[in-house]
Amino acid sequence: MKSYLKLVNFEFNRSVKIFVVLLGITLVAQIAGVIVLSKKYLGIANEKIYEELMSKAEFLSQFGQMSFLHIIRSTWFLGPIALCVAAVAFYIFLIWYRDWFGKNTFIYRLLMLPTTRLNVFFAKITNILLMTFGFVAFQLILIPIESTILKWMVPSGFRMDMSVENITTSLPQLNIIVPNNILEFILYYGAGFMVVSILFTAILFERSFRWKGIFAGILYCLVAVAVFISPLLLDEFVLNGFLYPMELFVLEIVMGLIIITGSLWMSGFLLKKKITV
Incomplete structure (x- = not known):
């Protein structure tokens, strides 16, 4: 355990x-x-109300109230999230290949440490999870701060x-990153863990x-996908919808655990x- 923690x-x-x-x-x-979009909304409000002499009620009827939905649906908000997701996806490969292609092929030093080699695997996948949870936690901290800034800038x-809960549930992409309950958290991040373990393998x-391994790796990914969706295919084309949704759900969880174990x-x-080293 101590060796594993040191590697992490x-x-x-x-x-x-x-x-x-x-x-x-x-x-x-x-x-x-938040600042740019708030100023843009206030600029439109000032133009319509003070220059075009539109009433406040008419303006709100036509343009609606400013809410955090305007923020989270913008590139300002979604762009950094997409960048972090892409960075984690890229790092899944970098975390292994930089050890092989570095100046001193550092992977050999890692594999010669006096600990089971699987600890290297676990340490790398744990680091991916830590980065992911770190990004999510930081985003949850940012949302109340950004909401406060919005309140400071736009009159009531x-x-x-x-609320933070309403914000996270209003956008499907954000709802996946920040699940509503513990079950969704286990499912979403369990699926992510499964994907990362497949890619690592x-x-x-x-x-x-080497070259043969590329085809073996692609084949392994295809087999893993086939195993995971096999209950859905079996129910659809063989059993003609015989299984209940909950039974399919349980089978999918079982298939996921089998894939992770494999x-x-x-x-x-x-x-x-x-x-070899």
Whole structure:
């Protein structure tokens, strides 16, 4: 356990600069978005009410109140989130390949540490999860701050206040990142863990067998997808909708656990038997 924690700490220290930069971009872009969009709305309100002499009621009837929905549906808000998601997706590959293609092929030093090689796998996947949870937690901290800035800038009669829960449930993409309950949290992030474990295994196939490993990795991904959706295909084309939705749900969870277990076993096998130092 101590070796595993040391590896996790080591991996996190290697990624902390990227992590902090992405948090900074998110902070600046989203707060700037709140300010810019609020000023834009107030500019329209001033033009219509004071220059065109439109009544406040008529303006609100035509343009509506300013709410945080205007913020979260903008590029100012969604752009940094998309950037963080893309960065994590890219880092899934970088976290392995930088060890092989660095100046001193650092992966060999990692694999020669006096600990089970699977701990290297667990440390890297844990770091991906830590980065993801860090981004989500930071976003949850930012939303109340941004809501407060919106309240400071837009008068109460021209805005519609929203709670954090209403904000996170109003956008499907945000609802996936910030689930409503513990069950959704387990499902969404469990699915993410499964995808990352599959990709890690595919990367290890490539590292173990080079060009042949590319095809083996792609084949493994396809097999994993086929196993995961097999209950849906079986119910649709063989059983003709015989299974209840809850039964399908349970079967999908079972298939996901089988895939995760298989990925862990295969990754351990490749690290111990096929990757030599």
